[in-house]
Amino acid sequence: MGKKLERDLGLPSVMAISIGAMVGSGIFILPGEAMKFAGPAVVLAYLLAAVLVLPAALSKSEMATAMPESGGTYLYVERGMGPLLGTVAGVGTWFSLAFKGGLALVGGAPYLVYFLDLPVKP
Template sequence: MALKRELGFWHVFAMASGAMISSGLFVLPAVAFPAVGPGLFLCYLLAAVLLLPALLAKAELVTAMPKAGGTYFFI
């Protein structure tokens, strides 16, 4: 019995971005804001733009693997 391939590119994109962003998005701004100030939002935007190529590459690799556990197989 084989697993069905029901996850598309956007499903994996959402899961990969959730794994990369993680819960630190909710905790770290409260710690960093007193030190950085209003520029913190620009820092987060810059970090998101810089992570986008890695996120897209991971989403593409995971959807290209024909087996279950795509991330495991390309690592």
């Protein structure tokens, strides 16, 4: 904890990482599914989702500014609610990121099949 963090990333790098983390591979899969259920109202649904997630994003940015240390979600929850809940939040974040990678591969497979003209066995 005594080592100071190096601030090597500029605004473009941070924005690219943040957008990639938020959008992920879901942008290729979910809009079609959402369009089946909501039709043209899907635009309103996405706007509503953005409005609902905005307070959480702003809160996390405030915590990152107030506590400029490595640790992310674990650190914020641990400082506010104790080490047990901090550990639960940290492990939960780890699992969500692990599953996100797997789901990105599953979601990306149909695109590989389509663009690379790979044979598919049913």
